[in-house]
Amino acid sequence: MTHTADSPADRLVLDALGVALSARPAASEYAADARFAVAFSGGIDSSVLLDAAARVAGPSRCIALHVHHGLSPHADQWLAHCEAFARERGIAFAAQRVEVMCEVGVSIEAAARDARYRALDTLCVQHGVTTLWLAQHADDQAETVLLQLLRGAGLAGLAAMASEYLPAGAAVTRVRPLLHLLRAQLEQYAAGRELAWVDDESNADTRYARNALRHDVLPALAVHFPGFRDALSRTAAHAASSQRLLDELARVDLQAAAVDAGRALSRDALLALADERASNLLRFWMRSLGLPAASAARLADALRQLREVGEDHGLRIDHAGQALRSYRGQIYWEAGDSAEPADETALVAHDVSELAWQGESIWRLPQWRGTFVFTEAHADDRNAVPAALLRAAPLAARSRSGGERMRSSAHGPGRTLKNLFQEQGVPAWKRDVPLLFAGEMLLFVPLLGVNFAAWPTQDDAREAGAAYIRIDWREDLLIA
Template structure:
């Protein structure tokens, strides 16, 4: 049996024990397991301290390397040898929205890990980053001119916006060399990713060419950069608290009024909340803030909407346009597959970016659904994340649909195509859906709703109601049929 340096062993297992002690008794832990030396040490030490039964190894298959399948097989075998449950997921790495390959792969990895954590109902996700990774991250952010959020680098423990479980990095204060020594003494076998030596990538260039030189002239640079990250994280926390207070004052809900969402007592902390894109900002309220405070709020809002941080140039250009625009309708700032728009004094994010003006009539084409209605109470449409609900209508309900009308033809739910018209009242003139949505103050992001057709006739539009042009005259035979009321319920409202 190989000799094990007790100081290295205590350092690693002590770090694992401290992370475990911060969790509830019996907590189940997921380990991000790439098969590299860092995650191999993490897995081995976690099994020794927590026990295999409380651990599950999660592997993300990026498909970027010709060896990816072999790495998956290696990780599965190592997990089995440790008696640890194993799960893997393939991740599609997109280089869209201005992301480089490194950033795109990282984002895809975290999305896949989050999905696996939800699936397996774990209590925490442990990641294998160490002190050298932290130093590299701080240097990269410094060289990119990042703000405090970037310099804060990686937290030892954090609940990221939208995450279901806390992310912990038990090894963050341990050097790579110390982990390699532990791995060698424990006779661990790990993967060496060939891309880690490619100095065309910024992080690899720092790792192989810059940090060795720093270590010669500034031996304690890793500790110094770690302290810088801690100071930046503390300062960023104060800015987040200020932005959260500002957000409570200027946020609007879907009806264009002060958002009750932000006053919910069950909300997570300001640093971990994830806002739905439907939470908009008051244009006038934002303009009432001074420049620095408004830019801080914009950065915070963008982050909590789940969008990547914009460059300083992009953010300053957005703020210039926000101050200059009159009425807001000409505003369009593209960012990360979305466009910042203004409608009736509310700033919001609209899916899709391009140089062309937003088309508020057409919506994304979704799968058509059809139903031979036989008295069903609900018709679930997962592609729209909602449900049509059919209930018996009272005799005096002006929006009641005769049951005989629903029985006579196929019901179809499909996307708007532009140009559809309806009458909201029996004697009112026909109007386009676009005009009616505008009249009702329905923002563009809420107009992606399924139109309900009976045969070839538009019958019902969520947020607008029944098309009275489709209903029979009061003296027609259909009008004496029992009435049915149709409602549209979004998934959130059904819960």
């Protein structure tokens, strides 16, 4: 392997990685014994990044992560090459196979990219790393800005790729140390180091928009506008700066409109804003919930419906497997399609959990992100039940299946949980709670209380001297 320590390309690449390593020296992920991951496809860009990372940080601090999409007949060969490349440098290696599922209206490029990042996130968590290095460079940035311009993207799209960011819902910070270097500089580094890499045949297929830009458009731009990459990079920086200001405005609006820690919005507060500002809030709110960005047309339709129809009108805005709902002055996203009736059954299915109660004070249910709490109480506490009832049969926590009924008062009629939730003004997305059964008898429902049909001795007829236990449901304060 040729030693190129004095070549300009070598110095540029190593200096860029040195800057990335020293950018946050106080952060724990950059401690001397901490590792970072490199997304390693085996192509020239990621090969340069991995080789240089081992030189700058040392091979023990790197782990190469490879995603096997199975889209190419050469995928198995690429996997073997990547593992050998990493092992030759003393770098740990891990890989994951994924199946790319392409939904209607989603390109194979986008589906493969999403599958790749999900797999990389999973691998990072498995191997205990909190930083993922990616090999995109200045030419990639220019292509991204042009693509977004041609798609009519807003500021968030034009901001293109950040050098360091933590995407909503992602487990690790993503870093792009090579973002300010040209593809030609990486090629010079690879040639000087005599690196071997794989060529993905799909990169030559100009039916894909990015490839068409790379092979047909950018070379022509380079002839007539040789500084176009720097100009597009400045455009991305300006867009990112403007987007940050819009996000600050959205945070102010979200603070005024948020209900229940931002899981819902006040309908009146949202509609008090001008359309442009309301759309900005909706985009920011959806991003905070981990939802994919919606088109301007879809957001405009949502605002139109909210302004034109009654407060409890059943909205028909579907997006990314969710339906936008309006209920008692609040709007929120609910899993499922808007054609489905809101909240007939639980939104998320959970396994049944059982407990043979022997006086425990807490019963933690992580799948529901909460805990049942049992405390001694007086017989006149309306959320208290006889201790003997808790011991008489195993307790079970179950999801709603639809049609369950309970008596919310000692002498009242049995009513469906759906009706009781509606009467109490509990929105559908808060009704995914565990139902507490004693044997086959519904005993307690969070947010509604005790089912008075669960035992015959009630109110003034409660047994004198009998031990009673109050039941409470406490949600986790922090949702992961």
